[in-house]
Amino acid sequence: MSSAFRTLEEMSGACEAAWRHLDAGEADAARMAFLAFWARNDIGVKALRGLARQATAAGDGPGAEALWRTLDALVPGDRWTRHSLGVALMQLHRFEEAAQVFSELVEAVPDFVAALRGLAQSCAHTGDAAGSLGWFEKAADCDPQNIANRRDCVTAAMKAREWARAEGHIEVLRRLGDDEMVATLDRALDQARRQAVMVELWTRFREAEQARGEGALPAARRGFEEILGEDPGFVPALRSLAALEREQGDEAKARRILSEGLARRPGDPWLSLDQAQQCVRDRRFDEAETQLTALAEGYGAPAAAAALDLFYLLRMRGRERAAAELLPAALGKAPNDRGLQLAHAGVLLAQNDLDAAEAAYRKLAEGPADRYWPLIGLGNIFRARGQAAAASTHYLAAIDMAPERPQAYGELAALAGAGEARARANASLRAWATRRPDDPEPLRLLTRLAAADRDFSGSAHFCAELLARWPEDVPASLEMSNLLLRQGDAARASQWFARALALAPDHVPVLEARARRAELSDDLPQALALYDQVLEKDPSRHWIALEKVKLRLALGPFEAALAELEAFRAARGETADYFIARLDLYKNVGDLGEAATAAEAGRKTFPHHGRLRVKAALLDAELGRFRATGFSGQPGLLFAEGMSDLAQWRLDAASEKIAAAHRDAPEDGWILDRLVHTDLLRFDLEKVGEHLRELARLNRGINRIKGISASPSQTHYGQLFDEFRLDRDACARTRQALALQGEERIDALRNIVRDFPDYTPGAIALLIALRQSGAFRRDSVGEGSARIPFVLTQFWDSAELPADLETYVGSWRLKNPGLAHRRVNEGEARAFLRKLGGATLRAFDRAAEPAMKADIFRLGWLFHHGGIYADCDDRCQADLSPLLNDGAELVLYQEDIGSVGNNFVACAPRHPLIAAAFEQAVRSVNQGKTEILWLATGPGLMTRILGQALAKDLDRLSRIRVLDRHEALASVAIHCSASYKRTDRHWSRTAFRPDARRAG
Structure with a gap:
């Protein structure tokens, strides 16, 4: 640095000289003069150096750099100023520039320790671990007694994984006598070695994992094994x-x-x-x-x-x-x-x-x-x-x-x-x-x-x-079997199923498929055993647990089915599926109160569950609780609304909604079945034919496994469809009548029934029109005017009643404590009918089905004795007195097909309609006109008799009560589940088999 000014006049002269150069436009000369002035002004340089250090300490990198560069220009050749400039550059992460400054200093002064350390730190920041170690070691060599330099050598050696050199530096520190630091660095070195090994292992592990992901399994296995070695x-x-x-x-x-x-x-x-x-x-x-x-x-x-x-x-x-x-x-x-x-x-x-x-x-x-x-x-x-x-x-x-x-x-x-x-x-x-x-x-x-x-x-x-x-x-073999079954090719479907069975007899989907086939073949014990095997292997298949509930009920008794359902609840909780299964279980056994309770509890717990809401809405419709579903026309959920319309006899609206549901779920056979039902009542026979053919295609393969006919005509609705079309004139006139409204429609239909008394569809159409018009609504004649004996009669062909029917039979006495009850078996029925004449007994003996025998007996008994008749699979819901004490002489109920049912009938003795039905049933059986049981002696017969009576005289309704289906369900649950229905004892199991024989 130039010597400081000796006097104030000398300082003032130097400053004036610099200003003269500036005034004369001599910029370079002025700059040099000003620099010389600052260089000789010790107070200014010291102040500037202080500001630079303060900026460095405050982390103000740009400010520090500018001040150190100014000082470097004012005092060229000052190594500490240059060193501080390098530190400022490192602070700004400009490590290569900093290294250049430190390199120039070391070149000028090889043993300048601070510059050597600066080079080491710059290398460390740029990832040059080896270079960093080298410069730290040179710094330590220049100042061998400096413990900090030697400590940094150890740290740099560990980063460079130079374990021997790190040990050497620790040994030097040990000689220098810093035992505490030596102990700390020994531990750090040991940990670093372990970490380095771990890093290397992880690197190799990732390479092996990559090989495994790319399918190079031998290389992956070798990599894993070498690591574990x-x-x-x-x-x-x-x-x-x-x-x-x-x-x-x-x-x-x-x-x-x-x-x-x-x-x-x-x-x-x-x-x-x-x-x-x-x-x-x-x-x-x-x-x-x-x-x-x-x-x-x-x-x-x-x-x-x-x-x-x-x-x-x-x-x-x-x-x-x-x-x-x-x-x-x-x-x-x-x-x-x-x-x-x-x-x-x-x-x-x-x-x-x-x-x-x-x-x-x-x-x-x-x-x-x-x-x-x-x-x-x-x-x-x-x-x-x-x-x-x-x-x-x-x-x-x-x-x-x-x-x-x-x-x-x-x-x-x-x-x-x-x-x-x-x-x-x-x-x-x-x-x-x-x-x-x-x-x-x-x-x-x-x-x-x-x-x-x-x-x-x-x-x-x-x-x-x-x-x-x-x-x-x-799984593909099973899929092929299912595809062929859906196309009706049961033989080839069975071949593919047999192939899957041979390949993996204990495979869970194979066991499940075996169970479903056993169920279709009515081998329910085998199905149940196979489902147990499925759940043992895969308990997560909750739908199998619920299928077991249905099988337990089909096999009877109810308590076994309920225990199965409660086991499901204990394991899986009160899920939406649980509430649906509980609703179905109680509904199937005719406990409609418990079914409704399950529906409400389910709706409360799962207010947004679509399937549960549909199930609950369907039950509401059956029970006459007509309320908005809140589905807002959502696809797939219109079915419940359509069924509600159907229960209220709004047939066009029902058809429209159920058809929309069918379009949304074309593989759902139940929806299609209800569409057949609805359009049949509308006499839209073209659509019915299409629906029946589609339903036959849908069920063709399954029906062949069941051993029943795949023909559309060999179903209950197929037979009704044929009956609707059989008499073309009657059919055409009925369709014309249905195009009319109000009284005109009823009058036209009464004329049709009078002109075609044996045309059952005409009678059905008349009864539906009367229901829609409100003609079946009636006020009570008054208390104490009962004309129907308070006596219940039931028929079962054998002396011993199946256990699951005992609950239903007992329900009548339970709900009606004063009710007289008699159950008649086949022998007792023959003894009674023998008294009525040879033709009656001959008809009873010629009846091929137990149901037909029951039809003949019930009509004969009711004609002679009156009272109440109920099938053994009907369950009483309430006291029957209100039905019998309003002056009616005949109480029937209207089925959902529009006909009147014969499973629950109450009448006064010798009622003329019962007499007519009894006479016609005996004549039909003896003449061999029994191909269709439902039409010959069942609800079809009762419907024709009632239709003929009302076609002649509507005033007869004053002594006849025809309950709507939901009104009947308030008193009696009909067609409840029973184990015998899965056997040939039930007419529906034999009526449509290819080898079925008709009585005649």
């Missing part, structure tokens, strides 16, 4: 090697690897988790549950993974309630665990809490992780709401995200009204099949999508291609 307890390699061996089918080796791993790493949570999963695969479920429960009680990722595995294990074992109950605690410990969040969203969806489920899935779909399952969940929510378009959009988004994952395709296959979306999915599947010709899954899914679009030939084509390439694929 160096560290036999390296848990990730143990788990992956075990998984690889398992994928290759060597379960024994996988078990051995896990056992050896746990021996080396006892208590390791990840290995313990894998061992629990192995227990699940080995079907050691209790052991797996114990292990997973213990693991789930911990914390961290393994505990969350164990809780999730436990959730799915419990569900698989049929314990949905317990599975759902463990989630809150697991989420409390791991609230951000995505697997647990997905499981929770699924539980909300299963509980039909659709809004909460949607919020949960949307939150998951907005995150950065895999959105596949949240998209499927959202699709399922929209499907539950009946919004097929929105559901399709989400399923397709999932397919676009992961075109080689099968689940979204499966959901699309199950979605009604998604034909366009399935076409897009088809294209993705074909591309998948082209990319992966070794994978059968795209062909399997193409089979399902084509079947969903009712393209059965296309579906069979894909399935055949799959089986040609993978002939031992059991």
Whole structure:
């Protein structure tokens, strides 16, 4: 630095000289003069240096750099100024510039320790660990007694993984006498060595995992084994090697690897988790549950993974309630665990809490992780709401995200009204099949999508291609069997089923298919035993548990079915399926109060569950509780509204809605059956013919397994259809009459019944018109005017009554304590009818079916004695006094087909309509006119007799009460479930078999 000014005048002169250069325009000379002035002004330089240091200390990199550069220009050659400039550049992360400054300093002053350390630090920042170590070592050599330099050498050596050089520097420190630092660095060196080994192992592990993912299994196995050769307890390699061996089918080796791993790493949570999963695969479920429960009680990722595995294990074992109950605690410990969040969203969806489920899935779909399952969940929510378009959009988004994952395709296959979306999915599947010709899954899914679009030939084509390439694929063999069965080819369907059975007799879907075939063949004990085997192997199939409830009821007694249902509830909770099954169970046994209670409890618990709401609405319609469903015309849910219209005899509205439901679910045979029923009552016979043919195609294969005719005419509705068309003139006139309104329609129909008294459809049309007009509504004649004896008679052909009918028979006495009751068997009936004459007894003996014998007996008994007659499968609901004490001489009820039923009849003795029906029944049987039991002696006969009477004189209604079906159900539940109905003792089981014989 230049010497400082000696006097104030000298300082002032130097400054004036600099200004003169500036005034003269001599910029360079002025600059040099000003710099010389500052350089000789010690106070200014010191102030500037202080400002630079303050900026450096404050982290003001740009400010510090500017000040140090100014100082470097003012005082050129000052090494500490240059060093400080390098530090400022490092502060700005300009490490290469800093290194250049330090290099120039070291070149000028080779033993400048601060510059050597600056170079070492710059190298460290740029990732040059070796260079950093070298410069630190030079700094230490220049100042061998400096402990800090030697410590930094150790740290740099560890980063460079130069373990020997690190040990050498620690030894120097030991000689310098800093024992505490030596101990600390010894520990750090040992830890660094272990970490380095671990990093190397992890690097090699990732390479092996990549090889496994790419299908290079030998390379992957070799990589895992080499890692374990160096560290036999390296848990990730143990788990992956075990998984690889398992994928290759060597379960024994996988078990051995896990056992050896746990021996080396006892208590390791990840290995313990894998061992629990192995227990699940080995079907050691209790052991797996114990292990997973213990693991789930911990914390961290393994505990969350164990809780999730436990959730799915419990569900698989049929314990949905317990599975759902463990989630809150697991989420409390791991609230951000995505697997647990997905499981929770699924539980909300299963509980039909659709809004909460949607919020949960949307939150998951907005995150950065895999959105596949949240998209499927959202699709399922929209499907539950009946919004097929929105559901399709989400399923397709999932397919676009992961075109080689099968689940979204499966959901699309199950979605009604998604034909366009399935076409897009088809294209993705074909591309998948082209990319992966070794994978059968795209062909399997193409089979399902084509079947969903009712393209059965296309579906069979894909399935055949799959089986040609993978002939031992059991699910494909079953799929082919089902496809052929749906096309009515029962023989070939059985061949493919036999092939699946031979390949894997204990395969769960094969066992389930065997059970369903046994059920169709009425071998219910065998079906039940097979379903038990299915649930033993896969308890998660909850629909099988509910199917067992139906079988228990079909086999009787009711208590066994109820116990089966309660076992379902105990394991799986009060799910929507539980309430539906409970509703159906009580409805089938005629306990309509309990059925209604189950419906209301289900609606309250699951207010948005579509299927439950439909079931409850259907029960409401049957019971006459007509109320808005709140479905707002949603596709697939119009059926309940249509059935409500049907129960109120609004036939056109019913047809329109049920037809819409059929379009939405064309494979639902029950909806199609109800459409046949409705359009038959409307006399839209062209549509009825189409519906019957479609229904026959739908049931053709199943009917052949059942051993009954596949012809549309060989069904109850097929026979009625023929009866409607048999008399062309009567049919044409009835259709013309139905085009009229009000009294004109009734008058026209009365004329038809008078002109065609044997035309049952005309009588049905008249009774429906009278119901629609309100003619069957009547006021009570008054209390105390009962003309019908308070006596119940029932017929059962044998002396011993089946146990499941005892409850129904006992219900009449239970609800009517003063009721006289008599049950008549076949011998007693013959003895009674013998007194009425030879023709009567001859008709009874010629009757081929027990039901026909019952028809003849009931009419004869009621004519002579009056009173109440009820079939043994009818269940009393209430006190009958109100029905019998209003002055009516005949009480009937109108069936949903418009006819009047004969299973529940009450009348005064020697009622003329009963007399006419009795006479006609005896004559028909003796003349051999019994091909159709329902028409000859059953409800068809009663309908014609009543129609003929009302065609002549409507005033007769003052002494006749014709209950609507829901009015009758308030007093008696009809056609309740009974085990004999699954045997040939019931007329419906024999009437339509190809080898059935008619009495005559």
